[in-house]
Every structure is written in structure tokens, then in C-alpha cells.
Amino acid sequence: MAEMMQIHHHFHIRWGMAIDIDKCTGCGACMVACQAENNIPPSPESFHRLESVHWLLVYKLSNGLEFPNHDVAYLPRPCMQCGNPSCVSVCPVIATTKDEEGAIVSQVYPRCIGCRYCMAACPYHSRVFNWYDPVWPEGMEKILTPYASVRPRGVVEKCTFCHHRYMDAQQMARAKGRDPKNSDVVNYVPACAEVCPTNAIVFGDLNNPRHEVTRLAKSRNAFRLLDRLGTEPQVYYLSSRSWVRRQGDNSLQQEKQRST
Amino acid sequence: MALDRRAILKFIAGGAVGTALTPIPLKLTDDISIWTQNWPWIPNIPKGPESIRPSLVKMGATEYGIRVTSVEGNPITASGNPDHALSQGGIDPLAASCVQMLYSPSRIDSPLVRDNGAFRSVSWARAGELLGNKLSGVKGRADSVGCISGDSTGSVNEVLSAFVSAMGSDTYYFPPSDAVSQSRVWHGLMSGRGDVGYDLENADFILCLGADILESWGTLVRNQKIFARGGKEVVYAGPLQTHTAAVADRWIPVGPDALGHLGLALAYHLRATGREHTAGTSGVQELRRFLEAEYAPNAGSKASGVAQNVVRWLAEKLLLAERPVVVPGTVGGIGGSALPFFAGTALNILLGRINRKGGVRCIPRPPQILDRAHNLSDIRDRDLGRYLHGVAEGETEPPQVLLINEANPAYSLPGDLFSRARKRIPFTVSFTPFMDETAAASDLVLPVPFFLERLEDSFTPFGSGSANYSLASPVISPLRNARPAADFVLGLSRQLGLDLGTDSFRSLLKTKVRYLDADWDVLTGRGIAWTDRTTAYQSGLRVWSSSIRQMLNAARPAAERSPRLALYTEINSGTDRIAIPPFGLKTLLENELQGDTFFLRMNRHTARQHGLGQGDLVKLTTEAGTLQAKVNLDEGVMSDVVAIPTGFGRTAWDKFSRGKGGNGYELLSLEPEEGSGLSRLSAAGLRISKV
Numbered sequence: 001m002a003e004m005m006q007i008h009h010h011f012h013i014r015w016g017m018a019i020d021i022d023k024c025t026g027c028g029a030c031m032v033a034c035q036a037e038n039n040i041p042p043s044p045e046s047f048h049r050l051e052s053v054h055w056l057l058v059y060k061l062s063n064g065l066e067f068p069n070h071d072v073a074y075l076p077r078p079c080m081q082c083g084n085p086s087c088v089s090v091c092p093v094i095a096t097t098k099d100e101e102g103a104i105v106s107q108v109y110p111r112c113i114g115c116r117y118c119m120a121a122c123p124y125h126s127r128v129f130n131w132y133d134p135v136w137p138e139g140m141e142k143i144l145t146p147y148a149s150v151r152p153r154g155v156v157e158k159c160t161f162c163h164h165r166y167m168d169a170q171q172m173a174r175a176k177g178r179d180p181k182n183s184d185v186v187n188y189v190p191a192c193a194e195v196c197p198t199n200a201i202v203f204g205d206l207n208n209p210r211h212e213v214t215r216l217a218k219s220r221n222a223f224r225l226l227d228r229l230g231t232e233p234q235v236y237y238l239s240s241r242s243w244v245r246r247q248g249d250n251s252l253q254q255e256k257q258r259s260t
Numbered sequence: 261m262a263l264d265r266r267a268i269l270k271f272i273a274g275g276a277v278g279t280a281l282t283p284i285p286l287k288l289t290d291d292i293s294i295w296t297q298n299w300p301w302i303p304n305i306p307k308g309p310e311s312i313r314p315s316l317v318k319m320g321a322t323e324y325g326i327r328v329t330s331v332e333g334n335p336i337t338a339s340g341n342p343d344h345a346l347s348q349g350g351i352d353p354l355a356a357s358c359v360q361m362l363y364s365p366s367r368i369d370s371p372l373v374r375d376n377g378a379f380r381s382v383s384w385a386r387a388g389e390l391l392g393n394k395l396s397g398v399k400g401r402a403d404s405v406g407c408i409s410g411d412s413t414g415s416v417n418e419v420l421s422a423f424v425s426a427m428g429s430d431t432y433y434f435p436p437s438d439a440v441s442q443s444r445v446w447h448g449l450m451s452g453r454g455d456v457g458y459d460l461e462n463a464d465f466i467l468c469l470g471a472d473i474l475e476s477w478g479t480l481v482r483n484q485k486i487f488a489r490g491g492k493e494v495v496y497a498g499p500l501q502t503h504t505a506a507v508a509d510r511w512i513p514v515g516p517d518a519l520g521h522l523g524l525a526l527a528y529h530l531r532a533t534g535r536e537h538t539a540g541t542s543g544v545q546e547l548r549r550f551l552e553a554e555y556a557p558n559a560g561s562k563a564s565g566v567a568q569n570v571v572r573w574l575a576e577k578l579l580l581a582e583r584p585v586v587v588p589g590t591v592g593g594i595g596g597s598a599l600p601f602f603a604g605t606a607l608n609i610l611l612g613r614i615n616r617k618g619g620v621r622c623i624p625r626p627p628q629i630l631d632r633a634h635n636l637s638d639i640r641d642r643d644l645g646r647y648l649h650g651v652a653e654g655e656t657e658p659p660q661v662l663l664i665n666e667a668n669p670a671y672s673l674p675g676d677l678f679s680r681a682r683k684r685i686p687f688t689v690s691f692t693p694f695m696d697e698t699a700a701a702s703d704l705v706l707p708v709p710f711f712l713e714r715l716e717d718s719f720t721p722f723g724s725g726s727a728n729y730s731l732a733s734p735v736i737s738p739l740r741n742a743r744p745a746a747d748f749v750l751g752l753s754r755q756l757g758l759d760l761g762t763d764s765f766r767s768l769l770k771t772k773v774r775y776l777d778a779d780w781d782v783l784t785g786r787g788i789a790w791t792d793r794t795t796a797y798q799s800g801l802r803v804w805s806s807s808i809r810q811m812l813n814a815a816r817p818a819a820e821r822s823p824r825l826a827l828y829t830e831i832n833s834g835t836d837r838i839a840i841p842p843f844g845l846k847t848l849l850e851n852e853l854q855g856d857t858f859f860l861r862m863n864r865h866t867a868r869q870h871g872l873g874q875g876d877l878v879k880l881t882t883e884a885g886t887l888q889a890k891v892n893l894d895e896g897v898m899s900d901v902v903a904i905p906t907g908f909g910r911t912a913w914d915k916f917s918r919g920k921g922g923n924g925y926e927l928l929s930l931e932p933e934e935g936s937g938l939s940r941l942s943a944a945g946l947r948i949s950k951v
Contacts, residue, residue: 023488025474025503028832028847032356035843036337039305042360042842044915046853054846062895067863068513070895072506093293110294133301137914139739140363140842141303145336149305152297195339197350197484198474198507 013183014083014103015161016206016234017193018216019076021244023200024058026074030192030201031056034078037162037191038148041134053128055079055159056192063243073244075237076201078192079126079159080225081105083232087118087127095156101181103234104161114154123226124233127158161203162190183208206234223248308332314341314787316718316732317355318711320666320837322346322480323413323718325787326355328735335359335712335735340481341787345728346721350481353832357841358712362739365914366694366839368707370741379705384743387706391661392755394687398660399427399756406431406659406685408644410667410837412439412636413718415768419746419760420665421634426758431659432634433644435667435836436595436939438477439722442588443640444938445601449805454622454796455637456605458587459725460486462618465581467574468496468504469604470519471589475503476829478587478723493581495574497522497566498591499826500861500903501896512574513898516591516826518564520811522571523588523603525560527551529575530610537612543804547606550808583618584611592827592906594672598936599811606803615795622796623727626719629771630761636719645673645930645939652680662688665745666708670698671910672836674928674941675884691745696839700912707742709734714744717769729776729790731769731783807935823866825882825943826903827924833907839917840907851892852905858921859892861903867893869900870948877951880904882943884929887922888951902948 034040034056041053056078063071081098085105088098095111096118098104119127133153136144144150147164151157169186178185183205193201204211216222217236223245224233239245279285308331315338317326325344328335338358342349371387372379382390398404404427407420412434421432434440446452460466460473460483471477474484487494487507496505497512497519505511514522528551530536538544554563561568578584588604590596605620613619626636648669650656662685669678682688682701690702693710708714717731746765753760762768773780778790832847834840840848852859857877872878876891880902887909897903908921927946930939 022507025484025487025507027475027484027503028353028844029351029356031847032353032832032843033337033339033351035846036356036359040846042916043846044842046845046855046920047848047850049850052846057849058847060849065895067865067895067898070501070863072501072896074503074506110297111290113293133299134303136303137363137365137842140360142306142334142363143336143359144303144305146305146307146310146331150302152299152302155297191337191339194349195351195356197340197352197481198488199485200488 011101011103012181012207013101014206014234015081015166016204016213016217016236017078018202018213018222018236018238020200020202021073021075021237021239022241023198024074024076025198026058026060027197028058029195029197030076031058033191033195034159036143037145039144039150041136042140051131053130053157055128055157061244061247071241071243073239073241076192077124077126078235079105079161080124080231080233080235081161083234084230086121086123086231090117090121092117102166104163104166106163107156107158107160109149109151109155109157112155114156116156118156123229123231127156130155130157165190184210221245306331306334313735314732314784315712315735316716316730317358318411318414318716318718319354319358320410320835321352321354321476321831322478322723323721323730324479324481325730325789326351326358327787328359328712330735333736335362343786343788344730345789345791346479346482346724348482348485350485352481353844353847354834354838354841357843360843361838361841362710362712362736364694364841366912367740368693368695368699368705370707372705374703384741387704388748388752388755391689391704392752394661395427395752396756401428401660403657403659404429405661405663407663407665408433408435408667408669409665410435411665412640413721415717415765415772416665416746417636417639418628418630418633418768419749419762419765420663421639422630422632422760423749423753423758425632425634426753426760429659431647432639433642433647434639435669435672436643436645437722438471438589438593438595440640440643441595441598441601441938442722443637444643444936445598445605447641448937449598449602449802449807450605450609451800451802452622453798454624455720457621457623457720457725458585458723459618459621460585461725463583463585464492464618465577465584466492466494467578467584467586468494468498468508469523469586469588470498470591470600471587472498472502472504472591472593472828473587474507476593476831477589479721480831483723493577495577499824499898499901500591500828502591502828503830512566512570515565515898515901516824519588520597520599520603521560521563522566523586523600523607524551524555525564525566525571526575526578527603527607527610528555528557528560529572530579530607533579535579536610538610540799541609541801541803543802546804550804578607578611583616585613585619592829594827594906594941596939596941597811597933598938602808609801609803614798614801621725622798623720623724624794624796627772627775629768629775632760643938644669645677646932646937648673648677648681649930649932649939651684652677654684658684660686663691664688664698664702665691666837668696668698668836670701671696671923672925674925674930677930693742695912696837697910697912706745706748707740708745709738709742712736713738713742715766715769717772727792727794729778729783731773731780732787733784805935810934811936822946823900823902823948825927825946826901827906828903829906833905834917835907839910839913840920842916845916853920854890856920857888857890858905858908860889861892861894861897862901863895863897863899864893865899866901867891872948872950879949879951880927881947881949882927882929883945885926887924887926889922902946
């Protein structure tokens with residue numbers, strides 16, 4: 001584990017999230033804000049696990065018990081921005097990297113050749129492939145934002161923790177003569193965290209002890225998805241419910257479940 | 261120079277180094293990658309200065325301040341307004357889609373008149389002339405004109421209701437909702453003054469008696485912000501694990517028709533402890549006798565379906581909490597029977613929570629500027645279902661012209677009630693930005709600007725803990741040939757020689773702002789709502805009405821054993837007024853909508869009883885109608901309950917919503933409720949069969 005933690009050392013800022021599942025009502029405001037901010041195209045077809053383009057999904061979790069002992073929870077899943085990302089090492093054209101201050105896994109659309117190795121490698125299904133060209137109904141393209149270029153057919157895309165907001169914050173810091181490498185100065189939030197009406201999504205620098213996310217990540221109720229794979233996700237989840245924490249590791253039924 | 265071996269090796273080595281160092285191959289690869297993605301049909305993103313303006317969301321759910329970001333004048337995104345008391349920076353998924361709805365394919369381009377069964381586009385002048393001629397012939401008759409308004413907080417109601425009054429009629433209604441049922445019970449059965457609000461901020465124990473406060477009830481985003489701050493215990497009682505139940509401290513399963521019984525069973529326990537507050541309240545002895553006879557522990561438990569120890573635990577919670585409050589409602593926020601609202605409000609009275617910190621706050625009547633207008637509070641006391649039932653059955657004289665302002669009764673009223681009533685109404689006019697189901701069935705369709713394109717206001721949305729007034733200027737000029745309903749009706753009234761008491765909608769709003777002693781610039785410039793924490797003094801509240809017995813008898817379940825229907829609302833799939841937005845469609849998962857088939861929810865026990873499994877296609881049949889759905893096994897639904905989401909089954913609108921799923925309202929029928937002045941919604945005779 002100590003070796004794994006060393007991979008963060010070269011990042012002064014390590015943006016991360018702490019999502020409190022006990023506060024998430026599953027309303028979906030984060031999903032809509034993400035679509036609007038990042039120019040994710042509409043589709044008249046209903047959800048299709050393999051073909052729908054989405055950067056953030058809210059999963060409904062169940063404790064699996066029958067009524068009346070049933071319990072339910074909602075789990076928003078952005079890109080985990082892994083500290084040890086399995087997608088980066090398999091990209092043949094260096095379209096996805098983790099080498100920039102902030103520790104966000106990048107995705108360079110014009111460089112992507114659509115081989116989808118990264119999708120196969122990602123254990124979180126965070127990446128999506130554009131099977132079709134994006135189409136907006138007539139006039140609706142006017143709501144495109146200047147924040148993310150429109151991706152054509154044949155390109156893989158994913159959540160970027162609203163990297164453009166980070167760049168804007170850095171630019172603002174430079175303009176004001178302040179240190180753009182100080183996360184207290186460039187303290188931005190992604191669109192999903194900004195709109196969350198129950199403040200379930202807390203965003204900040206995991207290397208900055210003054211940021212709430214750092215405190216939350218160390219909570220005894222904190223866990224990460226598929227932690228044992230060693231991908232070192234920068235998205236933490238919190239729940240006081242043990243069954244929710246257990247599902248975070250998604251153990252196979254025949255495996256011995258570790259206590260959480 | 262001889263071409264010797266050394267020269268060849270030098271050439272090869274030089275070529276290898278050159279190839280490795282030159283940027284040309286990399287550049288060419290990069291260019292190929294870029295230019296094979298740079299097609300003319302891929303839209304370019306805008307570049308230009310950004311601006312942020314406040315607005316006021318009005319999409320049929322709750323209303324609050326938002327901020328709209330624009331690039332070169334074009335709105336691109338919406339977010340919550342941290343300065344607005346009912347947003348506090350939060351936004352719901354429907355409001356977050358509002359900018360996209362500006363460009364919905366279902367927007368109406370110009371006035372449409374029905375001609376030989378099909379719509380024909382006409383000018384505004386022609387539309388005004390046509391409607392003016394219709395109205396001039398019936399002016400002064402009590403049945404001349406009626407109005408249904410889907411906006412229950414705006415000053416547009418002053419103009420429309422003043423117009424209806426000036427025409428000689430008093431037919432003015434809001435669609436059924438929890439707000440209407442609560443208002444009718446408070447004023448009609450309990451002699452309350454002002455309007456009921458909930459000081460949830462300061463409560464320490466919240467019992468949601470059916471009300472899905474974190475998804476579909478009242479001031480949704482404010483409620484979510486209050487929940488986020490923590491420090492209070494929330495218990496949800498209802499037939500399914502709603503979004504509120506998912507994060508509440510406890511879910512108590514109660515049948516959709518038993519919420520009132522649970523409330524009265526709890527009232528019995530308060531009575532039994534002798535700790536209820538009765539000062540200044542009438543009907544206490546009658547209620548005590550009634551509870552003793554009908555809701556003693558065994559009977560109360562049987563009626564509500566909740567175990568005695570759970571009822572007792574909940575009653576103790578209410579008694580031990582310092583600032584408890586009970587929030588009555590229906591799972592889908594669709595209103596209906598007075599019983600749960602009566603029981604919930606009676607509990608608040610008996611707990612001494614009226615006009616107390618963290619309890620029910622009685623908000624003074626909304627201000628009224630136009631003399632002939634109907635007060636919003638009075639309109640909320642009227643039951644549209646009952647009225648249209650009378651029209652459909654021939655018991656009530658139908659209006660000659662029915663104006664429908666941004667309401668969608670053709671979609672959201674039970675069964676075929678609206679279409680039956682519609683057959684007796686000679687001419688219907690729909691004011692709407694979108695081609696919804698009601699517009700599609702109207703004789704004249706008048707496009708109004710979407711709320712982002714017009715001057716808009718709102719006075720105290722249902723559920724607010726204090727009076728508040730919000731006002732917003734347009735963030736963009738109308739994208740269609742649309743006119744605000746208020747301005748059009750003011751023009752029409754001039755044409756008919758009627759004086760409504762104002763020249764324009766703007767001047768009406770200016771007067772209202774002055775009346776409230778508010779600041780126009782603060783309201784519109786910063787999007788900060790005017791607020792007032794004054795409460796309406798209460799005396800002579802009643803906790804008993806002889807009509808309770810009548811309501812209870814009508815509410816008793818039929819002897820036949822059939823599953824009960826619970827309609828629930830999830831705001832990402834729209835409201836009665838707004839169909840599923842394109843953004844919203846992408847938030848629905850594979851066990852909510854698959855192709856054009858949507859899913860109902862039932863637990864395994866219920867499924868086994870009907871021989872059903874996950875994904876089975878079933879037909880639901882009631883006395884009112886039928887629909888098809890797939891089964892999603894969900895243990896978060898109590899046994900013998902079938903849960904169906906609202907918002908699906910659109911027959912108008914656009915390709916993002918039309919034909920997707922079924923309309924749950926079509927399974928309901930409406931029965932006037934004796935004693936309350938409201939209507940019961942019933943899914944009597946519900947049958948499930950595998951297709």
C-alpha cells in the first residue's frame with residue numbers, strides 16, 4: 001500500500017470527491033448538470049448501457065433483502081480519476097494521461113483513435129464510446145457551452161472533473177497574481193458538486209488538509225469502489241450503512257467478504 | 261565521394277536519427293486524427309463573453325430562484341441561486357434542464373386554430389379577433405367563461421381571474437394537488453386562517469405522512485437544503501421507498517389509502533397520554549370520542565396496517581421531540597382525499613405546533629392588487645376534479661369558453677374526465693409554450709413565452725415556511741412568436757370593453773412590488789426574494805368535523821382483494837406541465853424505461869401472487885382504463901401495492917417523451933368526497949395480467 005501511495009507524490013494538488021451516500025436522494029440533478037456543462041448530446045432513445053453517452057451515472061443500490069427489511073441507496077459514479085489508472089497504460093496513442101498538476105486523468109479527444117482499450121481496462125465503466133455522431137434538434141445546439149468541444153463518432157470520452165473549471169480558476173489566479181498551484185486559491189468545484197441540492201458531493205484537494213474532502217476521505221465510513229484492485233480512486237464514498245460499504249467492493253458471492 | 265560501406269551505414273544511422281527526431285510523422289498523425297474528427301456537421305462550440313442573470317423557475321414543480329449563464333446572449337446552463345431563500349444554491353434536475361426546453365421541438369411557433377380537425381397557423385390579430393367574437397357573444401353570462409391555471413403562485417392569476425369575473429363568471433381553478441387538498445382542509449374543515457406553511461428549518465423531528473419532501477412535495481430544493489444541514493430526524497410513512505425514504509432515518513410502510521388512518525391512530529395515542537394541546541381548539545371532545553371508538557390500538561393498527569408497537573413508537577417520538585412537525589401529503593403530490601391532510605393537520609394542532617418554531621406556520625393571505633381578481637388562497641380551496649365531474653355528468657353548466665393557462669388537464673386528470681367534460685364545452689383555448697396534450701385537444705392554441713423569456717413572479721410556493729415573493733426579468737427575448745397570457749388577456753378585455761384595473765402586466769407587478777414594500781431592482785437584479793415571517797393569528801381551530809365519518813366510510817377498502825395503486829412522482833421525468841426533457845431522458849435507467857416500455861414496481865411477494873417475474877410485460881386494468889408496463893421487482897414497495905411513476909405516456913410533445921411508457925392517471929377514477937368538497941382518486945378493481 002505504501003508503494004501505491006507514492007504515485008501521488010509528484011502531484012502537489014490531487015483533486016478528489018467524497019460522496020455521502022446517506023445524503024444522496026438520487027434526484028439526478030448532478031447527471032443533468034454534467035450533461036449540460038459538457039455538451040453531452042441528447043438522444044431520443046431510452047437508456048442503453050452500451051450506447052448511451054453519459055459521464056456520470058446514479059446507480060440505485062439495494063441491500064437485497066425482501067420487504068419489509070429492504071433498504072435502498074443511490075450511488076453517483078463519475079470517473080474515479082484513479083491514482084493508478086488502468087486506462088492510461090493501455091492507451092496506444094497517449095490520448096489519456098495522468099501527468100498534469102491536479103491529478104485528473106485527461107482525455108484528449110482529437111488524439112483518440114477509438115480502439116476502446118481504455119474502456120475494457122476501466123473497472124468502473126466510467127468511459128463511453130460515441131457510436132454515433134452527436135445530433136441536437138434544430139436550434140438546441142445554441143445551448144452548447146464553450147467548456148467542452150463536441151466529440152464526434154469514434155471517440156471515447158469520460159468525466160474530467162470539469163477540468164475546464166480548473167483551468168479557469170488557474171487563469172483567474174494568475175490574473176490576480178496569486179499562486180495557481182495553491183488549491184486554496186484555485187478552489188473550484190465541478191458542475192455536479194455545485195448543483196447537488198443535498199451537498200452530498202464534496203469536492204476538493206485530497207492533499208490539502210484544510211479541504212473538507214480530505215477529512216471526509218479519512219472517515220471511518222469512507223470507502224472506495226473496488227479498492228482492492230489497487231487503482232487508488234480519488235473518489236471516496238461515505239455511508240454509515242455497512243451493506244452499502246460492502247457493495248463498494250463488489251465481492252463475488254463465493255469469495256469471503258472482508259469486514260468493512 | 262565513393263558510396264562505400266561506411267557511407268551507407270552513415271546514411272542509415274542518419275536517417276534513423278532524423279526520423280526519430282523530426283516532428284513530421286507525429287505532426288502528420290496528429291493532423292490526421294484531428295481532421296478525421298473535424299466534420300462540418302459536428303457543431304462548433306460558442307466563444308464569447310459569458311453573463312449570468314437571475315431567473316425564477318416555473319416548470320410545474322416548485323418555484324425558486326435560479327441563475328442562467330449565457331454566452332453572447334444565448335442561455336447555456338442553469339444553476340441554483342445561492343441568494344434565493346428557496347434555492348440556496350441548489351437546483352432540481354428538471355429546472356437544470358430548463359435552458360434545453362427553450363429549444364424543445366414541441367415549442368409552438370405561432371397561434372393555431374383548429375380547422376376541420378387540424379391546426380392552422382394564424383396571426384395574433386386573427387386569434388384575438390376570433391376569441392373576442394366568441395366572448396362578446398357570452399359576456400355577462402354566469403357560464404360565459406372558465407379558467408384552469410397551472411400556475412398557482414403568479415400574478416397572471418390576478419389578470420385571468422379578474423377577466424373571468426368581469427365576464428360575469430366565477431369559474432377559476434387550479435389542477436388537483438397536495439396544495440389544493442391541504443388548503444381545502446385547513447380552511448373548510450379546520451377553520452384555519454391564512455395558508456399552511458412548514459417551518460422545516462427549525463423542526464427537530466419531521467414525520468412525512470406520505471409527503472415525498474425530498475422529491476416531489478412543496479419547496480423541494482429548500483427541503484433538500486434543510487435535510488443537508490442535518491440535525492433532525494426524518495421518518496417517512498408511505499407505500500414505497502421514495503427518494504425521501506431512501507435517506508430518512510426510518511421508513512414505515514403504509515398503504516396509499518391508509519395514511520389518514522395512521523395519522524388518526526397516532527392522534528389516539530396523543531389522546532391516551534393526555535398530553536395533547538387543546539387550548540383554543542374546538543371539537544376536541546368529539547374527536548376524543550371518535551378516536552376512542554374507532555382508533556383504539558387494535559383498531560388503529562388494523563386500519564392503518566401498521567403494527568401497534570410501531571404506532572406507539574412513532575407517537576412517542578412525536579411527543580418527546582422538542583419541535584416535531586407532521587407533513588401530510590400524497591406520494592405523487594397529486595392531492596385527492598382530505599383524510600390524510602385532516603389527520604396530519606390535526607396532529608400538528610394536538611401537538612401544539614401551530615405558529616410555533618419548527619411547526620406549521622400560517623402564512624397571511626397573498627396580496628391582491630386587482631379588485632375583481634380572485635385571491636390565490638381562495639382559488640386553492642376549489643376542487644377542479646369535482647367541478648369537471650359535474651360538467652361531464654351534466655350536473656353543472658359548462659362554460660362557453662374555457663381558458664387553460666399552462667395547465668395540462670388532458671394529461672393529468674383521472675381517466676377520461678377531461679375529455680368527457682371537454683365534449684360539453686364549446687370552445688377551449690390553451691395558453692402554453694409547448695404542444696402538450698391539452699393544447700393538442702384545444703380549439704385555439706396561443707403560444708406564451710417560456711418562463712425564461714418573460715417577466716414572471718411567484719408568491720409563496722406551497723410548503724414555504726414564510727411568505728416570500730420572487731420576480732424575474734426575461735433572460736432572453738422570445739424565440740417564438742409568443743405573447744404572455746396576461747398581456748394578451750388585457751388586450752382582449754380592452755377589445756371587449758372590460759376594465760380589469762391595470763393597463764399592463766408590468767404595471768400590475770410594479771404595484772405589487774410597491775404594496776409589499778419590496779425593491780424591484782433587488783428582486784430582478786440579484787434574484788433575492790422578498791420574505792416576511794409574519795404569521796396569521798389563529799383562533800377557534802377545529803379538530804373535528806362530522807364529515808370525517810363520511811370520509812372514512814368512503815375510504816374503507818373494498819372487500820375484494822386487489823392490489824392497490826400508488827402513483828409516485830420523480831421530477832427528472834417531468835411534471836404534468838413539462839414532459840420528460842432530453843436531459844431527463846438520459847437519467848432514466850434500464851429498469852425504468854426500456855425502448856418505449858416503462859416499468860412498474862412491485863415486490864416479489866406481490867409478483868408471486870400474480871405469477872410474475874422481473875421484466876414480464878403486464879397489462880393493468882381498472883374501471884377507468886388500461887396500460888402496459890414491464891415488471892421491476894423492487895422490495896422497496898410494500899406488499900399488494902403496485903407503484904407507477906407519473907410523467908410517462910405522453911401523446912403530444914416531442915420525440916424525447918411521446919409514446920414512452922403509459923399514463924398512470926388513466927388508471928384512476930374520481931369520486932366526489934362527501935363532506936370535504938374534494939375528490940377521492942381511486943384505482944378500484946385494479947387487475948394485473950401477463951401479456
